[in-house]
Amino acid sequence: MTTTPLKHRATAATEWRALGTTVRLVVTDPALLDSCNLLLARHLAEVDAACSRFRPDSELAALxxxxxxxxxxxxxxxxxxDVALRAAEATDGAVDPTVGSAMDAIGYDRDFTLVREDDRPVRLTLRRTPGWRTVTLDRATGTVTLPAGVRLDLGATAKAWAADRAARTLADTAGCGVLVGLGGDTAVAGAAPAGGWQVRVQDVTGPVDDTPAHGAYATVGLHSGGLATSGTTARRWRRGGHELHHIVDPRTGLPVRSPWRTVSVAAATCADANAASTAALVKGAGAEQWLTRLGLPARLVTRNGAVVTTPGWPTEAGEAAA
Known part of the structure; x- marks a missing residue:
């Protein structure tokens, strides 16, 4: 599952990899692409050093x-x-940063390219995660208190937050329109191109030209905020006869069993969009009503490919999603 920015006239784009995913930067002033890309690379390196669960020298690992x-x-x-804890509260705990140990237990304890190559057996055990309320963040003093044995994983929020932060910083610095995409998370800031940033929401992995047209993707125009797609189809691996994926249900500590294979959401920020799309997978049946109550435009795809949308999601290519 991906959200892919499409080409616009009078824009410039570059693509590379960081944080274990594809990074895409698009700016409305081609002359500023290189300088913006340098700032983006520096920002993502700082995020990785602070928030990575896979780096033993990261700040997060030190906790x-x-x-x-x-x-x-x-x-x-x-x-x-702070973003992770606010997401946990907003989703009633469906998105919970204390799933780190559960992620380790199912074998997702290193970069995903290495996870797929690993053949160590896993023992699936039903266990509720410690819960986000066990984490204390004193915003005034900048201190964190984490109970012994609790491991944090910011995977459900950190990349989307990083995209938001980078898009705002680059737009303010460069004075042009900016789109930052990190895998399935897209954030925009500054003045958008005419008609909005055209973003393709793709339900399956691989080039769009290689996918069936019906239900496989949709194209939306994004004018502000963020768009995120979460799913259970892309990051999958097998261990000891078990088919596993990276979306963990905090209530069980196991990969979620959801009627949805992907959920895409548009919101005021990419972090909000990603928290909602991940939570919808965890909440399962009835997630579309939950998203509707929140007033979030969304596109949910069932396991058999049927598409369900909430009010505000565009029905025609190019309509504004946010």
Whole structure:
């Protein structure tokens, strides 16, 4: 599942990889592409050093050894944690940053390219995650208190938050329209191209030209905020006869069993959109009503490919999604 920015006239784009995913930067002033890309690379390197669960030298990994003691963290990690905790509260715990140990238990304890190559057996055990309320973030002092044995995973929010932060910073610095895409998370800032940023929401992995047209993708115009797609079809692997994926249900500590294979949401920020799309997978049946109550335009695709949309999601290519 991806959200892919399409080409516009009088824009420039570049694509590379960071944070274990594809990075795409598009600007409305081609002369500023290189300088914006340098700033983006620096920003994502800082996010990785602060928030990575896979780097033993990251700030997040250092919290594993704090054993309930308040620890001062950098403003960057404090902001990322704040976003994660707010997402947990807004989704009634469906998106929970304390799933780190559960992710390790199912074998997702390293970069995904290495996870697929790993043949270690896993033992699936039903266990509720510790819960986001066990984490204390003192925003005034910039300290975090994490109970012993609790491991954090910011995968459901950090990339989307990083895209939001980068898009705002680059637009303010460069004074042009900016789109930042990190895998399935897209954030825009500054003045959008005429008709909005055309973004293709793709339900399956691989080039769009290789996918069936019906139900496989939709194209929307994004004028502000963010758009995110979460799904259970892309990051999948097998261990000991088990088919696994990376969306964990905090109530069970196991990969979620959802009637939806992908959910795409547009919101005021990419972080809000990604929290809602992930939560919809966890909530399962009735998620479309939950998204409707929140006033979030969304596109949900069932396991058999049927498409369900909420009010506000465009029905024609190019309509505004946000």
């Amino acid at each position: 594993d050894t704090t054993a309930g003691r308040p620890v001062r963290v950098s403003p960057l990690l404090a902001e990322a944690l």
